[in-house]
Amino acid sequence: MATIKDIAKRAKVSSATVSRVLNKDSSLSVAEETRRRILEEAEKLHYKTVKKRRSERKQQTSGQAHIGVLILQSQAEEMNDPYFLPIRHGVEKEITIQGMGQPQLIRFSDQNFQQLISQLDGLLVIGGINTDHIQELSMENIPVVFINSSPDVDRFDSVVLDFERATNLALDHLLEHGLRNIGYLAGREFDHYSDRKVEIEDVRKTTFEKRLKNEGVFQPQHMWLGNYSFSDGYELMKKAIEAGPLPEAFFIGSDPMAIGALRALKEADIRVPEDLAIIGFDDVEMAAFSNPPLTTIRIPTEEMGKAGVRLLVERLNGRTLPLKVTVPTQLVIRESCGLSSGTADN
Numbered sequence: 001m002a003t004i005k006d007i008a009k010r011a012k013v014s015s016a017t018v019s020r021v022l023n024k025d026s027s028l029s030v031a032e033e034t035r036r037r038i039l040e041e042a043e044k045l046h047y048k049t050v051k052k053r054r055s056e057r058k059q060q061t062s063g064q065a066h067i068g069v070l071i072l073q074s075q076a077e078e079m080n081d082p083y084f085l086p087i088r089h090g091v092e093k094e095i096t097i098q099g100m101g102q103p104q105l106i107r108f109s110d111q112n113f114q115q116l117i118s119q120l121d122g123l124l125v126i127g128g129i130n131t132d133h134i135q136e137l138s139m140e141n142i143p144v145v146f147i148n149s150s151p152d153v154d155r156f157d158s159v160v161l162d163f164e165r166a167t168n169l170a171l172d173h174l175l176e177h178g179l180r181n182i183g184y185l186a187g188r189e190f191d192h193y194s195d196r197k198v199e200i201e202d203v204r205k206t207t208f209e210k211r212l213k214n215e216g217v218f219q220p221q222h223m224w225l226g227n228y229s230f231s232d233g234y235e236l237m238k239k240a241i242e243a244g245p246l247p248e249a250f251f252i253g254s255d256p257m258a259i260g261a262l263r264a265l266k267e268a269d270i271r272v273p274e275d276l277a278i279i280g281f282d283d284v285e286m287a288a289f290s291n292p293p294l295t296t297i298r299i300p301t302e303e304m305g306k307a308g309v310r311l312l313v314e315r316l317n318g319r320t321l322p323l324k325v326t327v328p329t330q331l332v333i334r335e336s337c338g339l340s341s342g343t344a345d346n
Contacts, residue, residue: 067122082284084126086302090301094305124312134152143316159307189228230256233258241268250277251281255286258280272292273335277336278336311323
């Protein structure tokens with residue numbers, strides 16, 4: 001099937017111009033000759049707009065929409081980090097509940113990406129993406145909902161966490177209990193959508209640095225970054241132990257990393273929480289069964305996926321106003337921080 005890129009190449013214009021001409025954008029100022037050339041090339045390639053494809057599909061499939069799910073993590077990253085996988089499970093469950101049929105799963109590595117997009121009625125994007133690629137995702141003029149990022153609130157629906165408040169929730173707890181020397185251990189998130197990996201800003205990291213600088217207690221030697229995995233949590237904590245001395249506490253960017261870090265601390269006979277307090281992030285099931293049980297930020301990841309699908313359904317049903325949904329988080333206090341017990345709402 002032909003794509004807008006194919007038409008743009010043959011008509012010698014930008015993909016954005018082709019998209020706006022084919023979708024009858026009345027605000028576009030373009031020479032009549034250019035408009036005619038675009039329409040001729042589209043006809044030669046038998047291109048069909050999203051509206052026409054969806055109309056034809058409704059007649060063939062009793063109205064079912066063809067939904068794509070773009071996963072911006074590699075399979076290894078998705079399996080090692082339990083944050084993103086439950087989001088996808090939530091998406092798949094809600095799509096089934098909505099009676100929308102099997103979604104088209106697309107990864108950044110798919111060679112025929114643009115052609116896959118051109119066949120969709122709507123798209124859900126899971127993860128962070130470099131702003132350079134937003135235009136390419138939207139040129140087919142289908143509804144796009146971003147989950148875990150919000151690149152353009154004026155154009156796209158999104159479901160996000162307030163990472164800034166969540167990070168401050170953890171830091172508030174530690175600082176209020178007199179812990180001032182706090183370290184940060186986390187992974188990096190990358191946009192794999194292009195041929196090169198581009199690092200995505202982690203609001204937790206920037207919030208951590210800003211908050212502790214404002215408090216006058218930021219110590220950059222206690223910042224340790226790697227990948228979101230058990231093994232990197234273990235290896236990074238070993239490096240922190242070897243570098244010494246350790247801070248009084250660590251805020252760790254995922255529970256698997258925190259559990260790996262606990263293993264390294266136990267091997268070094270460093271007691272948690274007596275010698276070092278730990279707060280994780282995610283509240284995966286195993287966090288309650290680690291040794292000691294892990295204090296962490298609880299994230300409603302599956303609900304994020306479900307909320308994204310509901311927003312997309314509303315768009316397909318005609319809503320034009322873009323919406324941004326921010327889901328709540330909660331600090332779950334267990335033994336690893338050594339500071340009382342219970343939960344604190346964000």
